[in-house]
Amino acid sequence: MLMIRHSIGSRLLCQTTNYRIEKQDDRWLISLSVDEETASTVLDFQDELNIFEAKENEKTWYYSSDSQINFQPNEKQLVILADHKTVYPTQ
């Protein structure tokens, strides 16, 4: 499960199981399928986003410190280039 949350108060902006994370040098390219309305909501907060990948007993926290996020309307793909990753236990 991938969740995109606002960094102030952790409001949930988007949640999906349809996503992909690829390592690119020292960054992570996160792609997810979303509709335009959801993409618009996420982009409204592009400077204050936290991305969480939730697995059993652990979460991985990503963010893009330079707000590298865009929406590709033809593919309906939201693409985030994250430069931070931290894994932490949830229990």
Add this chain to the structure above:
Amino acid sequence: MIQICPAGTRYTVKNEWLESNLSFSFGEYYDTSNIRFGPLRVFNDDTVQGGRGFGIHPHREAEIVSIVLKGQLKHEDNLGNSGIISYGNIQRISAGTGVLHSEFNASNDEEVRFLQLWFSPNEKKLTPSYEDISYDVEQLQNNLLPVISHTASERVAGIHQDLTLYLSKLDGNKTLNFQQEEGRKIYIFTIEGEISINKDSILQSQDAARITDIHEITIQANQDSFFLLIDLPGGEF
């Protein structure tokens, strides 16, 4: 202008272990007209039941201040800091590029009440840091006691923003004057009691005031009162 924000207008989150009264948009509460007051982004008045709390979670790009009013709050973070703070202590976390922390009620029996405030930092990508200080509670009496400031000292926690946070306990009918540079803002929250600002604006317990374009105020306690005042920078955030 003095904008009074009555306690009852705060958004309340309540469950079996937490009551949180939110003065600004936070979590499930989102109001586009109530996002911030200058660099002040979050002002949560939290009461946590015994043995419960907020498990490990991350933050970034925020100056986070916790002021315990009652009970004990146990802090742990991935910077290696841990400790228990209570009334008379202030905790400041500069989340910067990222910090993981947990905050739990240190007691299994007594509730803990604390104010959690978040401010926008004056610089991004700061190295994360943690500080807790003890202030002299005797110095609160009929005095504006600075407890957080961009110029830190032994009994004043440092913060990466051009602000000073004061606490005060004012005896009934006593007055205090406060003056700041033009262009700045003032935020006042009444923790207990009732105060008047410039005679006309009355703040009852847990009411707040957002003050702009008035840089000299007189605060009078209508009864024994405990309040918080923040001298905030003006400008756009």
